[in-house]
Amino acid sequence: MKIYLFDVDGTLTLARQPMPKDFAEFFVKFCEGKEIYLSTGSDFEKLVEQVPYNVLRACRGAFTCSGNVYHAWRDDIALLEICEDLNYRNDFEPPPELLPDLRCLLESSDCPVKTSNHIEERTGMINFSVVGRDCTQEQREEYAAWDKENGEREKIVSVLRKKYADLTFNIGGQISIDISPVGCDKSRSIPYLRKWHPGCSIHFYGDKMQPGGNDYPVLKELRERDTHEDVESYKHTWKLLDDKPEDGGKYAMSNIRELIAEVNPDALLADGLNEAIVGYGGQHPMIPVAVYDYDKCVEIFMRDNDWDWEGAIEWMEFNVVQAYLGPGTPIFMNKIDDDWDVTPYGEQKK
Numbered sequence: 345m346k347i348y349l350f351d352v353d354g355t356l357t358l359a360r361q362p363m364p365k366d367f368a369e370f371f372v373k374f375c376e377g378k379e380i381y382l383s384t385g386s387d388f389e390k391l392v393e394q395v396p397y398n399v400l401r402a403c404r405g406a407f408t409c410s411g412n413v414y415h416a417w418r419d420d421i422a423l424l425e426i427c428e429d430l431n432y433r434n435d436f437e438p439p440p441e442l443l444p445d446l447r448c449l450l451e452s453s454d455c456p457v458k459t460s461n462h463i464e465e466r467t468g469m470i471n472f473s474v475v476g477r478d479c480t481q482e483q484r485e486e487y488a489a490w491d492k493e494n495g496e497r498e499k500i501v502s503v504l505r506k507k508y509a510d511l512t513f514n515i516g517g518q519i520s521i522d523i524s525p526v527g528c529d530k531s532r533s534i535p536y537l538r539k540w541h542p543g544c545s546i547h548f549y550g551d552k553m554q555p556g557g558n559d560y561p562v563l564k565e566l567r568e569r570d571t572h573e574d575v576e577s578y579k580h581t582w583k584l585l586d587d588k589p590e591d592g593g594k595y596a597m598s599n600i601r602e603l604i605a606e607v608n609p610d611a612l613l614a615d616g617l618n619e620a621i622v623g624y625g626g627q628h629p630m631i632p633v634a635v636y637d638y639d640k641c642v643e644i645f646m647r648d649n650d651w652d653w654e655g656a657i658e659w660m661e662f663n664v665v666q667a668y669l670g671p672g673t674p675i676f677m678n679k680i681d682d683d684w685d686v687t688p689y690g691e692q693k694k
């Protein structure tokens with residue numbers, strides 16, 4: 345059985361923003377007949393600000409506060425009672441020097457904007473933000489860009505890690521750092537899911553899968569037959585889910601990976617071009633590799649990037665076809681049909 349686990353910020357919504365209405369409608373339909381769980385660094389109060397009730401109801405439950413609290417509900421329970429139905433909680437007493445250290449880091453930060461609400465104690469964790477959680481959306485974006493350039497959160501995390509070996513520090517969302525005891529992070533959800541659904545495979549979607557990101561601990565807990573999708577935005581998630589018209593539709597990256605890996609575990613796939621895969625093939629004695637329809641790839645580039653035909657061909661030639669990445673490199677096939685005319689690559693067929 346398949347279990348789906350979705351991060352919220354950056355995966356189902358823009359950071360700290362409500363889930364877009366059209367995506368929410370799509371997501372509710374996607375949830376039908378599936379076991380869906382949410383996992384967020386935020387608390388339940390913030391979760392309900394972002395995710396509408398009909399979406400929450402379509403899910404089985406939600407892990408909040410970085411996996412330290414779990415909320416579940418049943419169909420016959422009134423919506424407002426949802427938050428009362430806690431299955432477990434993990435309380436965390438921070439070491440006495442931690443809060444003074446965080447204040448010290450806050451004061452010494454060169455960050456150009458500081459607002460208020462920098463240290464938020466949640467169940468099982470502390471959320472630390474130099475710009476402060478009371479910042480406006482504009483200030484939030486400003487800090488995110490400044491942090492990207494200056495690597496402030498990474499520096500803070502490396503300083504704190506050296507001193508507090510019993511704690512984990514994960515960069516989450518756009519502006520903050522999640523702090524919790526080792527093991528009390530988003531990965532906590534995984535043993536529960538395995539316990540509640542024995543024999544299940546877990547399919548995890550998150551936007552912070554890199555080491556130090558708050559989805560990374562979940563990734564580390566996944567096993568061979570589980571899958572994960574490292575998404576760039578809720579739109580990316582939407583596109584991946586939309587590629588699954590039925591449960592596990594043929595364009596899901598995980599399914600294609602699985603199919604091709606059966607014939608060659610070292611076969612490489614081209615990003616975002618799953619729909620153009622026609623199969624696999626090769627020439628003896630080479631091992632089979634993925635085969636793509638060249639024209640379909642061009643169509644996808646035109647559709648997804650609003651490029652004209654020439655732009656898509658140029659990209660395809662220089663960045664896709666000419667990229668040799670070893671013996672697992674895919675084949676890009678030009679089909680022969682009735683109006684086929686022999687042309688060198690890069691010239692439009694008649």
Ligand SMILES: [Mg+2]
Pocket residue numbers: 351352353354355517550551552
């Ligand atoms: Mg996220």
